[in-house]
Amino acid sequence: MAAYIRIFKRKIMLWQVGVILFLTVLAVVSLLPLYWMIVTAFSKPALVLQFPPKIVPMPPTLENFIEILKLKNLLRWLFNTAVISVSVTTGGVFLASMAGYSLAKKKFPGNRIILWIYIGSMMIPMQVTLVPLYILVQKLKMVDTYWALILPFLGTPWAVFMVKQFMASLPSELIESARIDGCSEWGIYAKIIFPLAIQGLTVLIVITFVTQWNSFLWVLIATNSVEMRNIQAGLSYFQELYPMRYSDIMAASTLAAIPMIIVFFSFQKYFLKGITVGALKG
Amino acid sequence: MSSGASVSSSLLNRAKKERSGYLFILPHFIFFAIFFLIPVVWGIYYSFFNYTLFEFDFWGLKGYAKLLKDRYFWIALRNTFYYTAGIVPLWLIKALIISVLLFPFSTRLQTIFKSMFYLPHVSSLVIISLIWLWIYEPQYGLLNAVMKLMHLPTQIWLGNRFLAMPSIIFMQFVMGGGSTIVLVSAALASIPPSFVEVARIEGANPVQVFFKILLPSIKPIILYLVVMGTINSFQVFTQVYVLTRGGPEFARQPWCTRSTTGLLKTSISGHLLPSLF
Numbered sequence: 001m002a003a004y005i006r007i008f009k010r011k012i013m014l015w016q017v018g019v020i021l022f023l024t025v026l027a028v029v030s031l032l033p034l035y036w037m038i039v040t041a042f043s044k045p046a047l048v049l050q051f052p053p054k055i056v057p058m059p060p061t062l063e064n065f066i067e068i069l070k071l072k073n074l075l076r077w078l079f080n081t082a083v084i085s086v087s088v089t090t091g092g093v094f095l096a097s098m099a100g101y102s103l104a105k106k107k108f109p110g111n112r113i114i115l116w117i118y119i120g121s122m123m124i125p126m127q128v129t130l131v132p133l134y135i136l137v138q139k140l141k142m143v144d145t146y147w148a149l150i151l152p153f154l155g156t157p158w159a160v161f162m163v164k165q166f167m168a169s170l171p172s173e174l175i176e177s178a179r180i181d182g183c184s185e186w187g188i189y190a191k192i193i194f195p196l197a198i199q200g201l202t203v204l205i206v207i208t209f210v211t212q213w214n215s216f217l218w219v220l221i222a223t224n225s226v227e228m229r230n231i232q233a234g235l236s237y238f239q240e241l242y243p244m245r246y247s248d249i250m251a252a253s254t255l256a257a258i259p260m261i262i263v264f265f266s267f268q269k270y271f272l273k274g275i276t277v278g279a280l281k282g
Numbered sequence: 283m284s285s286g287a288s289v290s291s292s293l294l295n296r297a298k299k300e301r302s303g304y305l306f307i308l309p310h311f312i313f314f315a316i317f318f319l320i321p322v323v324w325g326i327y328y329s330f331f332n333y334t335l336f337e338f339d340f341w342g343l344k345g346y347a348k349l350l351k352d353r354y355f356w357i358a359l360r361n362t363f364y365y366t367a368g369i370v371p372l373w374l375i376k377a378l379i380i381s382v383l384l385f386p387f388s389t390r391l392q393t394i395f396k397s398m399f400y401l402p403h404v405s406s407l408v409i410i411s412l413i414w415l416w417i418y419e420p421q422y423g424l425l426n427a428v429m430k431l432m433h434l435p436t437q438i439w440l441g442n443r444f445l446a447m448p449s450i451i452f453m454q455f456v457m458g459g460g461s462t463i464v465l466v467s468a469a470l471a472s473i474p475p476s477f478v479e480v481a482r483i484e485g486a487n488p489v490q491v492f493f494k495i496l497l498p499s500i501k502p503i504i505l506y507l508v509v510m511g512t513i514n515s516f517q518v519f520t521q522v523y524v525l526t527r528g529g530p531e532f533a534r535q536p537w538c539t540r541s542t543t544g545l546l547k548t549s550i551s552g553h554l555l556p557s558l559f
Contacts, residue, residue, distance in 0.1 A: 027398040099310035106303030133322035155313030185302035214406030232408040264404040
């Protein structure tokens with residue numbers, strides 16, 4: 001990047017400051033709604049309805065949070081969301097890592113055909129399978145259970161494709177020499193490939209976890225009872241029930257958003273990497 | 283004949299030798315087949331039947347014909363096009379401007395900005411839509427308060443036929459597009475600095491550098507973003523569902539809310555399945 005700075009050096013000082021200011025304003029605007037959520041969550045309900053609106057919650061209150069934690073379903077929704085996200089992430093990433101490894105490194109007959117079935121499936125949006133998937137889940141008697149919310153996501157095609165992409169760059173000689181040394185096929189995967197691929201798998205882990213935490217449409221369809229919803233579907237239900245209790249809705253939204261914001265800041269570089277591996281190498 | 287037999291036997295030998303390859307794929311493929319391949323095939327198959335709680339008769343293309351006559355199908359399709367045509371170019375322009383402005387700065391500063399623009403993406407669309415439902419609230423919402431302070435007429439943002447869709451697009455424009463920025467920035471970073479350097483020595487101004495050098499170099503990624511953006515926008519559901527529940531008068535319903543509210547409220551009738559293909 002230094003090269004560019006040198007090229008534009010002469011005029012840089014003045015408009016550099018201007019550009020940074022402009023970009024900061026844009027960034028602040030795109031984060032403002034999240035700030036507004038937090039402000040509303042910490043304001044007294046009566047204060048929220050005042051004009052002009054207070055942009056700083058003075059004095060801040062935990063009243064709304066105490067209020068929503070009294071709802072018996074909120075903690076259940078958060079628990080459901082955690083169960084689903086953890087199960088899908090562990091199971092899905094494990095299965096996809098094996099399948100992706102096989103497609104990248106094993107030259108069995110039919111390898112290319114299976115790869116193309118996976119790639120072709122990535123083109124089909126989830127909405128297409130939604131209704132038939134619901135019928136299937138109904139026939140399997142899994143409606144309104146955790147199974148319906150977990151099992152369909154253990155076989156996502158793009159996870160396999162992503163694993164295949166980064167495993168292709170692992171050295172094949174390593175596998176060969178381990179095989180000559182008498183290592184079993186499972187041993188090669190578990191002791192050599194898995195540890196080597198952990199960086200790439202972390203990208204998949206964070207993306208899967210956040211996607212599951214935020215999933216909405218399928219949960220809405222596959223569950224009937226209020227207790228089986230995840231936090232997103234729960235929030236939407238809560239808003240439908242009490243459309244004007246915005247301070248409570250924002251407090252609940254804050255509770256649902258904070259875990260993901262923490263995950264984002266802890267794994268920031270994997271998120272940014274995840275966006276580019278999907279596109280630039282694909 | 284004999285060569286055919288030897289080919290198939292060598293294939294069999296290779297399959298036998300590499301059988302662990304199949305075993306590694308199998309667990310994932312089972313879930314993939316049950317919960318993805320079977321529903322896709324079923325969906326196509328069912329779309330030729332009148333399938334309700336009580337009946338299951340072959341309709342052929344009648345379901346499709348019924349769908350094409352359904353007024354709401356066309357409204358939904360038009361809305362989906364409207365949304366896509368609005369948000370895809372807006373995101374691309376936003377990403378181009380931000381990435382090009384960011385691109386002369388140090389990697390560290392770029393990462394900070396990219397993270398800030400990406401942050402709204404990790405909050406779910408439900409949460410973001412709920413926040414904007416509150417901002418757009420006609421009586422106490424932030425936006426109308428700002429309008430009042432500026433002595434502009436207040437609006438019922440989501441209840442007005444003509445404002446509802448622009449309001450949804452505006453929300454997406456302000457909060458979204460973070461991954462587009464990351465991708466465009468990555469593409470810009472892969473242009474060799476010497477290109478720009480030579481152009482500058484030849485006397486090109488920054489605007490010419492942008493249109494003659496940077497833009498043509500990242501054409502492939504722009505094409506990719508347009509294609510992916512269109513595919514994604516065609517699946518719009520959550521924002522519209524939370525913000526408007528398809529109202530006013532279904533005017534803002536994209537086809538995905540059309541088919542799912544149908545699924546949720548009525549039994550699965552034959553003409554809904556074709557709407558998904």
